[in-house]
Amino acid sequence: MPLEYHAAVLHEVETPMTVETVTATELRGDDVLVRIKAAGLCHTDLEVITGSLRYPLPIVLGHEAAGIVEALGPQARALAVGDHVILSWNPHCGHCFYCDRNQPILCETYLAHGPGAVAFDGTTRARLADGRDLKQLMFLGAFSEYAIVAAHQAIVVPRDIPFDRACLIGCGVMTGVGAALNIAEIGWGDTVMVIGCGAVGLAAVQGAGLAGAGAIIAVDLDPAKLDLAAKVGATHRVDARAVDAAAIARAQTGGRGADVVLEAAGSPAGFRLSAEAVRPGGEIIWLGKTDIADDVALRWGSLMGEKRIRRSSYGGARPARDFPLLAQSYLDGTLRLDELISRRIRLDEINEGFAALRRGETIRSVVMF
Secondary structure (H helix, E strand, C coil): CCEEEEEEEEECCCCEEEEEEEECCCCCEEEEEEEEEEEECCHHHHHHCCCCCCCCCCCCCCCCCCEEEEECCCCCCCCCCEEEEEEECCCCCCCCEEEEEEEEHCCCCHHHHHHHHHCCCCCCCCCCCCCCEEEHHHHCCCCECEEEEEHHEEEEEECCCCCHHHHHHHHHHHHHHHHHHHHHHCCCCEEEECCCHHHHHHHHHHHHHHHCCCCEEECCHHHHHHHHHCCCCCEEEEEECCCHHHHHHHCCCCCCCEEEEECCCCCHHHHHHHHHHEEEEEEEECCCCCCCCCCHHHHHHHCCCCCCCCCCCCCCCCCCHHHHHHHHHHHHHCCHHHEEEEECCHHHHHHHHHHHHCCCCEEEEEEEC
């Protein structure tokens, strides 16, 4: 009998999602059926709701999730029913031009099928009650009781980590911590600035600490978020409305500027500040993003001095390697995730959760199944 389950479906941009009964297709190939236990509300999901990130509709959003393996397709390997897993939104073929160059985030199959909001093989895995195909955001569609994913998207992690903390590793934490550990070249004792103290920024603060930064300057407009940044490792807090953050960076470094700047605000002002605050020869990592059609202006002089700018979408993630390590770091007490959860909500409260995110009231709301 076909599997029926509840999912939050977005039919039109700028409209509420509706919780509906949908039907899964049969498992094929290396499919894995995962019962979702927790899913985080991320700004990327919000961008689809507002229309600044365009995907075909109707669609199930949600790409930051953890759950339990319920069933395996005929070719699925290295997993077992009952495994606790974190889901990765970056499936990759492992053999294309970019995968061969250790850049799975640019996998040709991933990039080809991603805009279609389908599974990794280019087809759909769920249908609405009226028979129409249902799209899934970023190869997951995790705002639902179940998700069907490719086997290598389901990464086994220790059973001791609670699902609501584990799900955060799948996107925001991996992006922020990974940017500091895998992408940036943070030297022991370096001065690092993190612009924007949402989930990604707070993870970047912790990643900078794990990388050995001597000073970590957290920048935000919200004093409550700056307080959180201090709790997870920031040594300096800067309210960008009150002071010149670039001047603070220079004052802390003998006039040079920060060695590394991690931008996680996703605002034109944040991008400009990153170039002004980094020292000559320093490194800028852009994690935040704005509408894909927007222009971002920078003062040309701020780019002088051999500064390097790099955009990173997933913190150089190698999920099979990184997710278990991050989960164990939480269990060991070296990675703090509890502070990132603002609210725990039910699936039928998801629209209120995104309204709170839009108002800037939450770091992460987590849907608990």
